[in-house]
Amino acid sequence: DIQMTQSPSSLSASVGDRVTIICRASQRISSYLNWYQQKPGKAPKLLIYAASSLQSGVPSRFSGSGSGTDFTLSISSLRPEDFATYYCQQSDSNPLTFGGGTKVEIK
Amino acid sequence: EVQLVQSGAEVKKPGESLKISCKGSGYNFTRSWIGWVRQMPGKGLEWTGIIHPGDSDTRYSSSFQGQVTISADKSITTVYLQLSSLKASDTAMYYCARGHDSTQGPFDAFDIWGQGTMVTVSS
Numbered sequence A: 001d002i003q004m005t006q007s008p009s010s011l012s013a014s015v016g017d018r019v020t021i022i023c024r025a026s027q028r029i030s031s032y033l034n035w036y037q038q039k040p041g042k043a044p045k046l047l048i049y050a051a052s053s054l055q056s057g058v059p060s061r062f063s064g065s066g067s068g069t070d071f072t073l074s075i076s077s078l079r080p081e082d083f084a085t086y087y088c089q090q091s092d093s094n095p096l097t098f099g100g101g102t103k104v105e106i107k
Numbered sequence B: 001e002v003q004l005v006q007s008g009a010e011v012k013k014p015g016e017s018l019k020i021s022c023k024g025s026g027y028n029f030t031r032s033w034i035g036w037v038r039q040m041p042g043k044g045l046e047w048t049g050i051i052h053p054g055d056s057d058t059r060y061s062s063s064f065q066g067q068v069t070i071s072a073d074k075s076i077t078t079v080y081l082q083l084s085s086l087k088a089s090d091t092a093m094y095y096c097a098r099g100h101d102s103t104q105g106p107f108d109a110f111d112i113w114g115q116g117t118m119v120t121v122s123s
Helices: none
Strands: A004-007 A010-013 A019-025 A033-038 A045-049 A062-067 A070-075 A085-090 A102-106 B003-006 B010-012 B018-025 B034-039 B045-052 B057-060 B068-073 B078-083 B092-099 B110-113 B117-121
Touching: A004 A085, A010 A019, A019 A033, A019 A085, A019 A102, A033 A062, A045 A062, A045 B110, A070 A085, A085 B045, B003 B092, B003 B110, B010 B018, B018 B034, B018 B092, B018 B117, B034 B068, B045 B068, B057 B068, B078 B092
Parallel strands: A010 A102, B010 B117
Antiparallel strands: A004 A019, A019 A070, A033 A045, A033 A085, A062 A070, A085 A102, B003 B018, B018 B078, B034 B045, B034 B092, B045 B057, B068 B078, B092 B110, B092 B117
16 A cells, blocks of 8 residues: 655644645556545545645645655645645555645644 | 535434535536545544546445445435444544545545534443
8 A cells, every 4th residue: 555644744834824734655657646625524635736736716825746756746835825734645546645744734 | 605515513423324414516526536535633633535426436445345335316415424323432523525636536635625524432
């Protein structure tokens, strides 16, 4: 199985900050990497697919980059509604696997 | 509106079985894969398996093979997740989710999610 490791596991930031979350795959996955946002009590929401493609309706302050084993999710200017947990997910092979999550909290 | 609507919360005893449902609407149901994702309380996301409702082609995670059964009834645009011989450790929220690109195959992002079905197993 491909292991997905996210860092940090949590971070504190202020509204307006730039935030970067890292996801590392245990083997090369090309660009088969997706990012989700999950708020408490809600289903996950797709933000980025294929490493860098913005899902329809997602604000442009979200961006993704990377290929191979190292990927990043960036939020250019954090807004109050962005405080949530973020997960990466590889879609290269069975089983699909998720990172452990990064909780973005208000500083 | 494209949506997946799941059946309601369940409370079961250890050893029992249950089948939860996920009904799709607003899109061509037979063209997109539907997967199931488990989230144990306070924990992360785990992919259990996926089905193509058009031909019932099904893939499972090796971690869940034999523990869950995924099926589909395309006549009523519904996918099911069956859990048997329930244990307390099966207590979790279960989400269904649609594959993002119908041409991508079973391994893809998930763009539409159900609201989740909470399963509680307790004696």
